[in-house]
Amino acid sequence: MAKILCNMNVIKLLLFRVKYRYCAMRFGVVLASLISAHLLSGCATSARPVVYQPPSRTVSAISTNLPAPNAVPHNVYHEVGPSETLWRICSIYSVDMKTVMQVNHLTDPTQIKKGQKLLIPNTYGPRPNIPLYPTTRWTHIVIHHTATDEGSAYSIDNLHQQRGWENGMGYDFLIDNGTRGKASGQIEVGPRWIKQRDGAHTKQGDWNKKAIGIAVVGNYSETGLPDRMFDSLTFLVSTLKKFYNIPDRNIVGHRDVPGAATECPGKFFPWTELKRRIKIY
Ligand SMILES: [Zn+2]
Incomplete structure (x- = not known):
């Protein structure tokens, strides 16, 4: 019996090798590290139920000049x-x-x-570094504003945890406005994105499962979006759009989600210019 189990484990390991060799060839990830990561995650024990693990990060989109150094x-x-x-x-x-x-x-x-x-x-200052995960689940992008004067991933994570959201900040990404010690246009990556969990930014339907939530810090019902934040937003949206093949029509503001009663991300949010820029990015 022990011999049969042992042989099954060998066959499984070989299958993992084939599967990850394909991934490694496609995405340039070191095969050995993927195999060891998989084994360490507990998948090597055949008696346990399969536990969902977020996919390995394979790519980082790094901008060398945003925000302006x-x-x-x-x-x-x-x-x-x-x-x-x-x-x-x-x-x-x-x-x-x-x-x-x-x-x-x-x-x-x-x-x-x-x-x-x-x-x-x-x-020279922070520059965007966007982790990208190979998955087909992200088909939409929803853009929000925080409707606050200031904020950072740290402060918003605390706020959302106080609301009882145990997975913390509801957005996947935050673009800072130069408050709370962050640079204007600095892109922060939220814990839900790192763990590839559902968002908590749009109540309607299955939008938290399929839409990447991006929030810009500030209230854009009162003022326009500063240039550095707009540049970073363009970079982030264009990067996600390209990697996940998200069509332009699926890149929307919170207010455009069917059933949402809000003017988020604000009446001065520059939609026309954003759509123009991401077309040619
Ligand atoms: Zn919103």
């Missing part, structure tokens, strides 16, 4: 957002992880906690 390297304090890793933080500021660990007296990169302030030395 500062002319000289400088130090910034970064407040760790929900589900942010040290690797991601160092990547968005283009700084060496060892150096950041040294200046913050960290001995283990997993030590960092949400809300912790980290010194980031000699950076």
